[in-house]
Amino acid sequence: MSITADLIRGHTDTIILASLMGGDSYGYRINRNLYNLTDGRYELKEATLYTVFKRLEESGFIRSYWGDESTGARRRYYAITPTGRDEYQRQVAEWREASEMIEKLICPQNAQVRACQPEQL
Amino acid sequence: MSITADLIRGHTDTIILASLMGGDSYGYRINRNLYNLTDGRYELKEATLYTVFKRLEESGFIRSYWGDESTGARRRYYAITPTGRDEYQRQVAEWREASEMIEKLICPQNAQVRACQPEQL
DNA sequence: ACAAAGTACCTCGCCTGTCAAGGTATTTCA
DNA sequence: TGAAATACCTTGACAGGCGAGGTACTTTGT
Numbered sequence: 001m002s003i004t005a006d007l008i009r010g011h012t013d014t015i016i017l018a019s020l021m022g023g024d025s026y027g028y029r030i031n032r033n034l035y036n037l038t039d040g041r042y043e044l045k046e047a048t049l050y051t052v053f054k055r056l057e058e059s060g061f062i063r064s065y066w067g068d069e070s071t072g073a074r075r076r077y078y079a080i081t082p083t084g085r086d087e088y089q090r091q092v093a094e095w096r097e098a099s100e101m102i103e104k105l106i107c108p109q110n111a112q113v114r115a116c117q118p119e120q121l
Numbered sequence: 122m123s124i125t126a127d128l129i130r131g132h133t134d135t136i137i138l139a140s141l142m143g144g145d146s147y148g149y150r151i152n153r154n155l156y157n158l159t160d161g162r163y164e165l166k167e168a169t170l171y172t173v174f175k176r177l178e179e180s181g182f183i184r185s186y187w188g189d190e191s192t193g194a195r196r197r198y199y200a201i202t203p204t205g206r207d208e209y210q211r212q213v214a215e216w217r218e219a220s221e222m223i224e225k226l227i228c229p230q231n232a233q234v235r236a237c238q239p240e241q242l
Numbered sequence: 243a244c245a246a247a248g249t250a251c252c253t254c255g256c257c258t259g260t261c262a263a264g265g266t267a268t269t270t271c272a
Numbered sequence: 273t274g275a276a277a278t279a280c281c282t283t284g285a286c287a288g289g290c291g292a293g294g295t296a297c298t299t300t301g302t
Contacts, residue, residue: 005288005289005290006130006131006258006259006289007131007132007215007216007219008219008223008289009127009130009131009259009288009289010125010127010128010130010288011128011223011226011227012288012289014227015223015226015227018226018227018228019226026250026251027250027251028249028250028251029250032249034226037225037226038222038225038226041218041222042222042226044289044290045289045290045291046250046251046252046290047252047253047254047289047290047291047292048288048289048290050251050252050253051288051289051290052288052289055288071297071298072249072250072297072298072299073248073249073250073251073296073297073298074250074251074296074297075249075250075251076250076251091227092227092228094125094128095128095223095227097162098125098128098129099220099223099224101129101159101162101163102129102132102136102216102220103220104158104159105132105136105139105155105158105159105163106132106135106136106139106212106213106216107139107213126259126260126261127260127287127288129260130259130260130288131259133259133260147279147280148279148280149278149279149280150279165260165261166260166261166262167261167279167280167281168260168261168262168263168281168282168283169259169260169261171280171281171282172259172260172261173259176259192268192269193268193269193270193278193279194267194268194269194277194278194279194280195267195268195279195280196278196279196280197279197280243302244301244302245300245301245302246299246300246301246302247298247299247300247301248297248298248299248300249296249297249298249299250295250296250297250298251294251295251296251297252293252294252295253292253293253294254291254292254293254294255290255291255292256289256290256291256292257288257289257290257291258287258288258289259286259287259288260285260286260287261284261285261286262283262284262285262286263282263283263284263285264281264282264283264284265280265281265282265283266279266280266281267278267279267280268277268278268279268280269276269277269278269279270275270276270277270278271274271275271276271277272273272274272275272276
């Protein structure tokens with residue numbers, strides 16, 4: 001993983017909720033999917049992954065059930081709840097606001113060296 | 122402060138370095154400036170602020186000196202070092218990469234509800 | 243036939259960044 | 273005179289992330 005973990009911190013919940021917006025899934029697949037989507041630049045550590053699931057379930061944003069695989073390892077599936085969908089929308093909005101703000105703060109108008117948006121130089 | 126702190130976490134160092142790219146400044150003013158730039162939506166807690174200064178100075182990215190105010194409270198000024206400028210560029214690039222990634226992950230193509238970029242609906 | 247690697251789950255305890263709460267000292271202004 | 277603003281700092285706690293370790297089954301390669 002090349003992306004520093006702290007930059008993602010606080011977004012893991014949103015990322016998992018987003019993953020479940022497309023339909024039920026299970027931990028291992030969700031994480032592999034993140035890995036693929038980011039070309040291997042990012043994946044959650046398993047310890048983190050299951051902490052997130054637990055936290056989201058306790059908050060009522062997701063619920064879980066055991067799959068009925070007749071073969072292969074057992075899988076615990078997760079589904080997003082209606083409350084979870086609301087929360088997802090909320091968190092996305094929050095991310096938009098926060099990212100605009102960070103953008104503004106790390107590319108201040110008064111910075112003498114313009115490192116930001118280099119294509120606009 | 123309306124922005125959840127965890128969303129900013131990991132960016133504070135970059136924000137402080139960015140503040141110093143425009144010239145030397147001191148803690149209280151930097152923080153007030155952040156407050157103003159964000160219309161009061163964000164400011165660092167003082168405890169955090171001074172932790173960041175300490176961390177950055179120990180890393181050699183900034184250096185500090187006491188101002189020679191003849192009046193008013195004493196001020197400790199901070200200056201960004203050449204290494205600090207490099208680090209700033211590095212962190213901005215990292216932010217770009219991370220934010221694009223988060224964007225992609227929380228607005229997945231397979232999400233059934235398109236909450237993202239509503240103006241493009 | 244057997245080992246290694248892959249799939250899939252989980253827990254414990256540590257680390258790090260943030261911050262609430264507390265403190266100091268000076269100046270300004272009503 | 274005393275509150276508010278300016279300006280600095282420290283201690284201890286909390287929460288999220290994760291390293292390290294574990295279980296159990298299946299697939300693949302030799």
